[in-house]
Amino acid sequence: MSFRYEYCGKLLTGNNFWACYAFETARDLLLKRKPRVIKILTNAGLHQLSKLFPEIEFRKKCDEHAYFVHEDYSVRFFTIDYLAEPLDKNRAETGVQKKALKMAAEYSPFTINSFFYDFERDIFHDPLDAYSMLKGRVIKTINSPERTAETFPTIVLKTAKVVSETGFKIDKTLQRFLKKNETLYNYREIDENIAGDFLDICVSGRAYEALSLLDECGVLEMLLPEVTLLKTVNQDKEYHPEGNGFRHTLECLKCVKKPNKTLMMSILLHDTGKAITAAGGKNKKPFPNHSYVSKTIAKKVLCRFYYNNEEMDEVFFLVKNHMILDAVDRLPENRLRSLFSSPYFSNLLELYRADLESGYHNIDSYYLAARVYREFLRKDKLRRQGVYV
Numbered sequence: 001m002s003f004r005y006e007y008c009g010k011l012l013t014g015n016n017f018w019a020c021y022a023f024e025t026a027r028d029l030l031l032k033r034k035p036r037v038i039k040i041l042t043n044a045g046l047h048q049l050s051k052l053f054p055e056i057e058f059r060k061k062c063d064e065h066a067y068f069v070h071e072d073y074s075v076r077f078f079t080i081d082y083l084a085e086p087l088d089k090n091r092a093e094t095g096v097q098k099k100a101l102k103m104a105a106e107y108s109p110f111t112i113n114s115f116f117y118d119f120e121r122d123i124f125h126d127p128l129d130a131y132s133m134l135k136g137r138v139i140k141t142i143n144s145p146e147r148t149a150e151t152f153p154t155i156v157l158k159t160a161k162v163v164s165e166t167g168f169k170i171d172k173t174l175q176r177f178l179k180k181n182e183t184l185y186n187y188r189e190i191d192e193n194i195a196g197d198f199l200d201i202c203v204s205g206r207a208y209e210a211l212s213l214l215d216e217c218g219v220l221e222m223l224l225p226e227v228t229l230l231k232t233v234n235q236d237k238e239y240h241p242e243g244n245g246f247r248h249t250l251e252c253l254k255c256v257k258k259p260n261k262t263l264m265m266s267i268l269l270h271d272t273g274k275a276i277t278a279a280g281g282k283n284k285k286p287f288p289n290h291s292y293v294s295k296t297i298a299k300k301v302l303c304r305f306y307y308n309n310e311e312m313d314e315v316f317f318l319v320k321n322h323m324i325l326d327a328v329d330r331l332p333e334n335r336l337r338s339l340f341s342s343p344y345f346s347n348l349l350e351l352y353r354a355d356l357e358s359g360y361h362n363i364d365s366y367y368l369a370a371r372v373y374r375e376f377l378r379k380d381k382l383r384r385q386g387v388y389v
Contacts, residue, residue, distance in 0.1 A: 008040055008075055009119040011052055017044040019119055022078060023108050024165060026115035030124060030134065036165075037200070038075040039064070041104055041116060049077055061191045080104055102127040109152045110162055111140050137168040145177035153186040154194055160213045161197050164204035178217050187222035195305045198223060202264035207253045226297050227268050229275045245274050251358035256350065262311050263347045265302070266318035267354060272297045295320045314344045318351055325352045325369040340376045349373065 012019035021029060022041035029035065042049075046066055050056055055068045056077075064076035080100055104127075105114035111130040118125060133140055139162050141148040141155075149155045156178050159170060170178070187194065201210045214220040221228040230245030252267045253259075273293030278286070298319050302312045324331070324339065325348070331339070339345060353366045 006119075008038065008053070012040070012042050012044055013120055015044075015048075015052060017042055017048070019044070020125070021117040021119075022104065023113045023115070026117045026124065027113055027134065028165075029117055030115055030131075031166075036073075036204075038073060039078065040075065041078045041080060043080055044077075045079060049079070059192050062193045062196070078104070078107070098127065101125050105130075106142055109141055109148045109155065109158055111142050112138075112166070112168065113162070114142065137166070138171055139163065139166070139168045139174065140171040141174055145174050149177070149183055153183055154197070155183060156214065156217045156219045157187070157194060157197050157201075160210040160219075161201050161204075163213060164201040164206040164210035167206055167209070178213075184218055184222055187219055190223065190304050192306060194223070199261055199265075199305065202253075202268070203259045203261055205259060207256075207259065207264060208250055211250060211253065224268065224301065226272045226275075226301060230271060233271075233274045233278055245271050248358055252351075252354045255354035255357040258350070260347070261307075262314040262318065262344075263350060265305070265307070266298075266315045266322070266347070266351055269294055269298045269301060269315065270319050270322045270351065270355070291320055291323055314347065317342060317344045318348050321348055322351050322355060325349070326365060328365075328369045328372050336372070336376065340373055345373070 009019045009021070019040055019042040020026070021035075022039045024037060025035040025039045044052070046058070049066055053066075053068055055070075056066050057068055058066050063078075065079045067074055067076040069075075080103075101116060104116070106128070108114050111128060111133045114126070114128045114130045115134075116125040116127075117123075128142065139159060143151075145155065152158055159174065159178060162168070163170065190198075201207055201214075204210065211220060214223070215228065227249060228246060230249060231247075233245030249268060249271060252270075253264065256263065256267065271290065271294060273290035273296070274287045276293050276297075277288055277290045295316050298315055299312070302315060307315065321339065328336070339348075342348070349366070349369060352369065353363060356363045356366055
């Protein structure tokens with residue numbers, strides 16, 4: 001079975017270590033989907049991993065033992081030093097090896113994530129006999145939800161993440177437990193693990209369903225109170241028939257074709273200023289300068305979710321300019337050039353389209369903006385070639 005990051009496994013097995021794809025990665029391969037995150041289980045220690053992968057990093061309070069990021073992918077390592085010998089591809093697993101895989105499988109809260117794919121032997125391992133749950137498309141905890149929550153205090157967030165990854169339905173017992181709201185205090189301090197799970201949800205392609213679950217369970221208000229506050233923002237039905245500001249924001253998420261980290265956070269934050277500017281301005285115009293207020297709010301939120309400076313700059317650009325394309329045919333040349341020359345413009349165009357579509361509006365203005373942009377690129381290319389335009 002080939003995959004872009006297969007070299008990680010080959011490098012480990014080539015140095016006499018045992019390694020396999022684990023958890024969500026093995027699950028996605030079983031479902032014949034391309035994994036978004038590469039999780040590798042190995043008996044190589046952290047010191048040995050550091051030698052083999054110089055770019056490796058470590059962080060506190062995270063599920064994995066080590067990781068590194070390359071382009072849009074992350075590789076996460078889980079070490080099991082009690083499995084001293086690699087599996088022999090010419091014979092079945094020993095009792096020690098079976099026990100090691102079962103213990104590793106129980107590290108995951110959900111049965112559908114308890115699979116492994118062995119590089120050397122080219123087979124899948126199912127130590128908990130969980131394939132029937134995967135086939136039934138049901139999200140169920142390995143232990144009782146109460147016991148699972150003791151080990152995984154952010155069980156609501158982790159369930160929402162699996163929903164975003166798979167689209168599977170939640171087991172009724174787990175569903176009842178999640179709505180008890182007994183674990184909300186675990187979200188008061190957002191560490192890198194919580195932030196990572198939340199952002200994985202945002203870029204999954206099923207952010208709407210997962211964030212709706214978080215909202216039902218009260219977790220979204222703990223993580224993003226600035227967004228849930230938009231429930232108080234009533235909007236003119238002529239412009240936003242989808243409902244209040246919060247409902248509009250969630251609907252925007254459904255309209256994104258290619259989600260990414262900066263775009264999705266920009267969509268979540270683009271109207272947060274409306275909760276502050278709802279009183280109206282001159283001529284009773286609603287939400288005056290809300291995009292600039294939203295940009296101010298964004299700074300606090302982005303720090304909370306560990307965005308770096310470059311990512312912050314992009315989100316600020318998108319939030320501040322999310323309405324400017326309404327006037328694309330009236331903007332002066334120098335303003336258009338500044339806007340179109342930004343490396344973030346493609347995401348701005350996508351945000352603009354999602355903002356229009358979520359309100360069931362005619363999106364002709366989006367196509368107009370796209371045509372003006374293409375014409376700008378054509379003329380700019382000719383200028384760079386020395387052709388007078």
